[in-house]
Amino acid sequence: MSLMNKIMADVTVQNSKIEGKGVFAGRNFRKGETVMKWDTSIVFIKRDALKVLLNKRKYLVVSNGMYLLAQYPEKYLNHSCMPNTLEKNHYDIALRNIRKGEELTTDYSLDAPPHIKMKCACKNSNCKRII
Numbered sequence: 370m371s372l373m374n375k376i377m378a379d380v381t382v383q384n385s386k387i388e389g390k391g392v393f394a395g396r397n398f399r400k401g402e403t404v405m406k407w408d409t410s411i412v413f414i415k416r417d418a419l420k421v422l423l424n425k426r427k428y429l430v431v432s433n434g435m436y437l438l439a440q441y442p443e444k445y446l447n448h449s450c451m452p453n454t455l456e457k458n459h460y461d462i463a464l465r466n467i468r469k470g471e472e473l474t475t476d477y478s479l480d481a482p483p484h485i486k487m488k489c490a491c492k493n494s495n496c497k498r499i500i
């Protein structure tokens with residue numbers, strides 16, 4: 370199996386109950402396992418990141434001090450204030466055991482550019498409301 374096929378088997382993109390499309394586990398993951406590796410092919414310095422087209426800005430993330438334009442499939446990763454993955458060094462790591470078919474989520478407040486704010490409606494008891 371090629372690497373690309375393996376990556377695509379690990380996660381799928383489907384309609385989400387949170388918002389629009391989401392990324393879903395294509396198999397079971399154990400806590401601490403790598404769920405996705407981020408595509409870091411489109412990197413900006415901060416000044417250029419601020420010029421990114423408005424309709425693409427929601428895909429901007431800051432990771433390790435780098436401004437990235439999130440690519441498929443990670444650009445569809447939805448936010449939750451009680452996420453099941455955490456981005457570390459451009460990898461999404463499972464924060465707990467995740468079952469095949471569960472939607473994958475991350476906490477945008479950890480890696481969203483400081484000038485981008487959005488409302489959250491995840492309904493978790495610890496919801497930050499504005500992220």
Ligand SMILES: [Zn+2]
Nearest residue numbers: 450489491496
């Ligand atoms: Zn929330």
